[in-house]
Amino acid sequence: MRLWIGLCLPQLPLEVFSPHWSADAGSVVLEQERVLAASPAARAAGVQIGMRRGGVLMLEPDARLHERDPAREAEALNAVALALLQYTPLVTLAEEATLLMDIGASLRLFGGIRRLCSRVRANLRALGFTGHLSCAPTARGAWLLARRRAGRALKMASLVRRLDRLPASTPPPARPFAGWFEGIGCFTLGDMRRLPRPGLQRRCGRPLLDLLDAAYGALPELFEWIEPPETFHARLELFDRIEHADALLTGAHRLVLQLTGWLCARQLAVERITLNLAHERGRVARAPTPIEIALAEPTWRDEHLVRLLKERLAKTVLDAPVIGLGLQALQLQAMAPPSESLFPEPGGTEEDRNRVFELLVARLGADNVLQAAPQADYRPELANAWVPVQQKIRASARAAQMPPDVQSLPRPVWLLAKPIALLMRDHRPFYGSPLKMASNPERIEAGWWSESQTRDYFIAEGQDHALYWVYRERIVGSGEDAEPRWFLHGLFG
Structure with a gap:
């Protein structure tokens, strides 16, 4: 079954470019000297969308004004897209800050459409954004439903009914002709579809008809899928100077979600990551503080990586305030196939045990969690050495054994x-x-x-x-x- 998720991020500029955005602060985002978005406190003071900068300062002299930055906005949208690659490799960027995902082949893996949508929303919140999510059998149908917050339509018949009720100004090619549609009594997409096609094409052009045909399933859809980069290195600029390491976990979680999407898209697992804590620049510049996490077994799951980072950050004492984060995947290998054993191992799998070891290392330190490393030596005190549990022991060392007469x-x-x-x-x-x-x-x-x-x-x-x-x-x-x-x-x- 072909099914698409449409994810519209209408408040992207507010949340990305307003560092001090909160309910009790008068914050305003400007674009070309006019208000693009305003916080609740600013709206309560009378600030309205489209108002000029001077009018804002007259109503709210202490308002914090922020200029919209399209480059950073695109960077944030790409970060969301990269994190969503963990659910499907078929993710594409559509118009007006909307992402489209072909999740037909992923439904069974993630437990159905409801559970999958719930996970997507949870990841979006963890990344620091809000959005409107929709589902439809066609990509353009999902896009239109997401733009109008029209919910989900899993069957073609229900999609047609929902689309027919949407306003005629929803498709971008129809907006320049909104007055003409209103003048002839065409208020919904259902009314638009009943108009003569030759006349509609002459008046509004072919792009409008192509969009409608694609949304209603009458025209095939082609997209350019997002390609993950060859290497992973993500950065995040913090909204304020952070002086306590445990307060960095939220930002680190955002970077780990991007790493998870990148690993799944590349079919890789990570063995070692480094979280770099960036400090002040300029005269008082300091080198970044690295926090390295070495894993006993390769993983591509964000929950485990976040838990390890939480333990390490709780033990880290900052020498200087942190203004940014950077995450690198330094050691990778191919993603391991699922276990083929019919019955689970008693007491948990080897992966579960390795995760416990990794958590102990993060909490107690690598020098306090050791494993035995056999040595080919007859002397009892030298027949074994204790090394950190994360250190790889060569197969020849593991096979080091005494003769049978000594083993008995x-x-x-x-x-x-x-x-x-x-x-x-x-x-x-x-x-x-x-x-x-x-x-x-x-x-x-x-x-x-x-x-x-x-x-x-x-x-x-x-x-x-x-x-x-x-x-x-x-x-x-x-x-x-x-x-x-x-x-x-x-x-x-």
């Missing part, structure tokens, strides 16, 4: 970081109580290339029946009468 020997659950020298009482090692040897000795002799070690390991039992891993150090080159030294190296569970 018992090893304690708890190996002490440093062996403890034991006292000797009655020629027996003592640790809380005299220790009795409960196994045959296991000799470990290694390290001749650096620091040679020769030890005889035993499993020892105390009077409380606790088991210990102890060794007797053999001193090479000493006389036969030299007293051996005993050490505690591990404890069995």
Whole structure:
């Protein structure tokens, strides 16, 4: 089924170019010295759309005046389009700040039209915009419904009924002839369709007829789809100087949503991102503060990235106020296909576990969340190293194993970081109580290339029946009468 979403952003200039826009501030957006938009406080003071700058200052002397910036407006619209690429690769930019999305192939993936529209609205709010959303079987039909806030029409019959009720001035090609349509009693698109086509074409031109035919499904529609850039680097200029890092999360979320759309469009997953905090420029210029997030597993989901950024920002202390944000995707790889296993893994999937590790790293620091890295060494204290959980361990290191005869020997659950020298009482090692040897000795002799070690390991039992891993150090080159030294190296569970 072919279905389109039309997303109209009528208040785009207000929200992008009015940094201090709020209900209790008299803010006005000007275009060519005339009012384009006004905040509620300004309208309450008598400011009206189309009023000149002098009239605004007469009614509201303290009003904040902002000039509309078409370049930044286009940049913001492109940011919204980039974020929406996570739902479909078929997104196009239409007239009058409207985006069109072909979501027919995405309905099942996102749980139906209602849930998909709800997600689009939520993303739009997170990006800092408001808009009017519509659905229709044709792209031009969705555009017309969005411009007039006429709701959704999922079937062609309901679309025809909704379109017929729209004002005749809704299509842009019809607006120059609004007076003529009103004079002949043509007030709706339904009235316009009943007019003789040859006369309507001579009077208003072919573009109007083509738009109507496309909206009503009588003419095929062709569009140029938005192409995501080859690399991702998004910026956001903040409305004020931010002095606390946790207040940057909203802006970071906006950038992450754009990253999510870019990753889905490119079929990529990200392994490492950097959020750059831009500080003052000029004489007191400072280099940006980077916040790097390394992921245990590649991802393209915004929820997980935002959660990690929230943890890192909560721990960050700013050395200087922040005036802008920048987000870069530094390490990428192809998006992994979905799991083909029939039954889910008990206790969650590997991806779920990796997300827990990433959250712990963001909260506790990389040096406090470690993983085991096996080493090909007979000496117990060197047979394993602890490295950050995000560090990639080579496959050869993971496969490092001792010979089968060594693997079958018992090893304690708890190996002490440093062996403890034991006292000797009655020629027996003592640790809380005299220790009795409960196994045959296991000799470990290694390290001749650096620091040679020769030890005889035993499993020892105390009077409380606790088991210990102890060794007797053999001193090479000493006389036969030299007293051996005993050490505690591990404890069995």
